[in-house]
Amino acid sequence: AVLRELSKYDLKCVLLEKEPDIAIGTTKANSAILHAGFDAPTGSLKAITNVRGNALYHELQNELDLDIKWTGSLVAATTDEEMQTLQELLQRGKKNGVEGLQILSKEEVLKQEPNLTTVKGALWAPSAGVCWPFGAAIAFAQCAVQNG
Numbered sequence: 001a002v003l004r005e006l007s008k009y010d011l012k013c014v015l016l017e018k019e020p021d022i023a024i025g026t027t028k029a030n031s032a033i034l035h036a037g038f039d040a041p042t043g044s045l046k047a048i049t050n051v052r053g054n055a056l057y058h059e060l061q062n063e064l065d066l067d068i069k070w071t072g073s074l075v076a077a078t079t080d081e082e083m084q085t086l087q088e089l090l091q092r093g094k095k096n097g098v099e100g101l102q103i104l105s106k107e108e109v110l111k112q113e114p115n116l117t118t119v120k121g122a123l124w125a126p127s128a129g130v131c132w133p134f135g136a137a138i139a140f141a142q143c144a145v146q147n148g
């Protein structure tokens with residue numbers, strides 16, 4: 001992604017990769033979630049880049065023809081204590097600038113996910129999604145190569 005950004009300018013750049021291909025480090029085996037941004041501590045670089053990165057992927061999806069499904073995400077709570085944690089995540093997410101966050105009741109969760117039978121409620125984050133991380137990394141690199 002850095003190489004693609006640099007390739008927009010008149011620069012000479014090189015990508016060094018010790019393995020036979022790119023994206024076979026951590027990127028090949030993560031959970032593929034485009035996180036909404038309610039997890040990271042407010043004000044941290046991770047929180048800022050998470051929320052901005054999520055928004056950027058909405059644009060990058062078309063530019064790079066990325067395989068992304070904007071599924072939204074649910075953090076399910078099964079106890080009263082976990083319901084309290086959801087409130088903390090909700091408040092943190094709002095401070096981080098995550099839009100559309102909402103605590104869903106048991107009934108509302110079951111409408112979306114009928115198999116979550118022990119659930120008490122959930123935090124709904126509509127801006128989260130899932131992607132194909134390997135394909136995304138390849139798309140960034142291919143675009144950089146096409147840019148020269």
Ligand SMILES: Cc1cc2nc3c(=O)[nH]c(=O)nc-3n(C[C@H](O)[C@H](O)[C@H](O)COP(=O)(O)OP(=O)(O)OC[C@H]3O[C@@H](n4cnc5c(N)ncnc54)[C@H](O)[C@@H]3O)c2cc1C
Pocket residue numbers: 016017018019021022023024025026027028029030031032033034035
């Ligand atoms: C189990 C797990 C689940 C995760 N789930 C998610 C998730 O759902 N969503 C999310 O956003 N993030 C997730 N992450 C984090 C995410 O996977 C990483 O932040 C991301 O993949 C890091 O990318 P990277 O390019 O910095 O590193 P890598 O993908 O590790 O790339 C580093 C590259 O550098 C190369 N390299 C290393 N040393 C040298 C050298 N000396 N010379 C040349 N090349 C070298 C490696 O071969 C590799 O290709 C998860 C991480 C883990 C471990």
